[in-house]
Amino acid sequence: MLNSSPSSHLTTLAGRVALVTGCGSQSGIGFAAARALAAAGASVAITSTTERIHARAAELAAEGHSVAAFVADLTHAEEVAGLAQAVLDRFGRIDVLVNNAGMTQTGFETPSKRFLDMDEADWERALALNLKTTVLVTRAVAPGMVARGYGRIVNVSSVTGPMVAIPGSSGYGAAKAALAGLTRALALELGRSGVTVNGVAPGWIATESSLPDELEAGSHTPIGRPGRPDEVAAAIVFLASEAASYVTGHLLVVDGGNILQEHKGPGEPRT
Numbered sequence: 001m002l003n004s005s006p007s008s009h010l011t012t013l014a015g016r017v018a019l020v021t022g023c024g025s026q027s028g029i030g031f032a033a034a035r036a037l038a039a040a041g042a043s044v045a046i047t048s049t050t051e052r053i054h055a056r057a058a059e060l061a062a063e064g065h066s067v068a069a070f071v072a073d074l075t076h077a078e079e080v081a082g083l084a085q086a087v088l089d090r091f092g093r094i095d096v097l098v099n100n101a102g103m104t105q106t107g108f109e110t111p112s113k114r115f116l117d118m119d120e121a122d123w124e125r126a127l128a129l130n131l132k133t134t135v136l137v138t139r140a141v142a143p144g145m146v147a148r149g150y151g152r153i154v155n156v157s158s159v160t161g162p163m164v165a166i167p168g169s170s171g172y173g174a175a176k177a178a179l180a181g182l183t184r185a186l187a188l189e190l191g192r193s194g195v196t197v198n199g200v201a202p203g204w205i206a207t208e209s210s211l212p213d214e215l216e217a218g219s220h221t222p223i224g225r226p227g228r229p230d231e232v233a234a235a236i237v238f239l240a241s242e243a244a245s246y247v248t249g250h251l252l253v254v255d256g257g258n259i260l261q262e263h264k265g266p267g268e269p270r271t
Helices: 029-039 053-062 077-091 120-148 170-193 212-218 229-240
Strands: 017-021 043-048 067-071 096-099 151-156 195-202 251-254
Touching: 017 029, 017 077, 017 120, 029 043, 029 053, 029 096, 029 151, 029 229, 043 053, 043 077, 053 067, 067 077, 077 120, 096 120, 096 229, 120 151, 120 170, 120 195, 151 170, 151 229, 170 195, 195 229, 229 251
Parallel strands: 017 043, 017 096, 043 067, 096 151, 151 195, 195 251
Antiparallel strands: none
16 A cells, blocks of 8 residues: 655645735636645635635635635735734734735736836836735735744746746836846845745746737647646645745746747747
8 A cells, every 4th residue: 555655744734824915816826826725724815906806715615725805905005014914813824925916907907018108107007016016915924924933935926027028018027027036035034034935937827818829829838738827826835835945035937848949939940
């Protein structure tokens, strides 16, 4: 009879409390991460900017998970402070923080604009959604982790910015590149306090907001398809677990090998 893996206990999150931001979309990375963390045993606090977050919480509760939902605009420090306190009031602590919020916000248009067509408001909005949200939530949550001598922070960056670029996404790319730099800086500053800080960098991931050209691009990865949110979530769970206790400051790419290839069009390049 085969025994379970001796390392299986390292990936359990039983008894831990996780806060995951940007969980409003049923098909998004944030909700997939919350579901995976809950399946690993964590109690999860989930948040988005709209009331639809309560529908996501109902789904997780129906699966038997311990979950609480909160509405907050994470670009505002006072709402972030209220969120952090509400999670502490509900669960007593926050062991794992997944900073996933970004890219889009329900109720606000985020049109693609090239750098020379962007005004100051466009630029500030891109940085607020994709960088400021992580800064504010981390500032609210990390002190408690340091005080308890334990914490796992996982930032959802992107291959866009740190590694590649897309025309019309200069603000997004700049923010995500900055997020990768912030991840490394925090890893250095918080490591001796028992807090690891890592990131994941998704490539083409199929969600309900994916555009047809994005799905087509995903079909030309070495794997031959776009990724799934649960595949990114698996990487997040690993970085949040004891299995990654000696991993910090790392940006884990989840892109089906896309950045490895120069030729990204249909078919194999001619030799």
